[in-house]
Amino acid sequence: MPGSTGGTASIAYAGNGAWGMSLGEIMTAVRHDIPVTAVVFHNRQWGAEKKNQVDFYNRRFVAGELESESFAGIAQAMGAEGIVVDKLEEVGPALQRAVAAQMNEGKTTVIEIMCTRELGDPFRPPRAVEAGSPARQVQGLRVTHMGVAF
Incomplete structure (x- = not known):
């Protein structure tokens, strides 16, 4: 099978801020038959940067909001599969579907998980x-x- 991963699923996890900077890699994966699954946690903001603004800048927020198009829709426009997850109970089935498409059909899939805007701790x-x-x-x-x- 083109782009075979040797029996191991390749899964990437990213927040929507980081994903916005690297989503072009999906086009490369599709073009070169490299089946991967990407899980994007979409909370509509630069979470790490916004948390830094809470921790170090007295909640003075600058350019922290990211209202963007659907990353699943962008993936589909690039020739990949795209799945939007709105409910927690949909996460497992979406991941199973994406991995099955990767392993059995050689397809790349982006799973866009719509999240709350709650801020977690950023990696420093x-x-x-x-x-x-x-x-x-x-x-x-x-x-x-x-x-x-x-």
């Missing part, structure tokens, strides 16, 4: 927690990325 790279930075001054800060604490 090691340079952001060096002595003297605003992040270091937040008491009890523990930054992790992929299970590694910084």
Whole structure:
């Protein structure tokens, strides 16, 4: 099968801010028969940047809102499958459907999960927690990325 993944599903997870900067890769995947599944958490904002504005800038919000077109619709326009998930109970079936399309039909799928605007903790790279930075001054800060604490 073109673009075979050797029996292992390839799944990417991203927020809508990061996805907006990299969604063109779907066109590459479709064009070169590279079947992947992308899960996009769409909360209609730059969540990490907005959380930084809460933590460090006294809730002075600048350019944090992202009202965008449907990422599932954009995926379809690029030749991929697109699934919009509006309810928590739809997540599992959508992921199963996307992985099945990837593994059995060699298709790329974008799952767009519509989320609340609740802000979580952003990932802050090691340079952001060096002595003297605003992040270091937040008491009890523990930054992790992929299970590694910084």
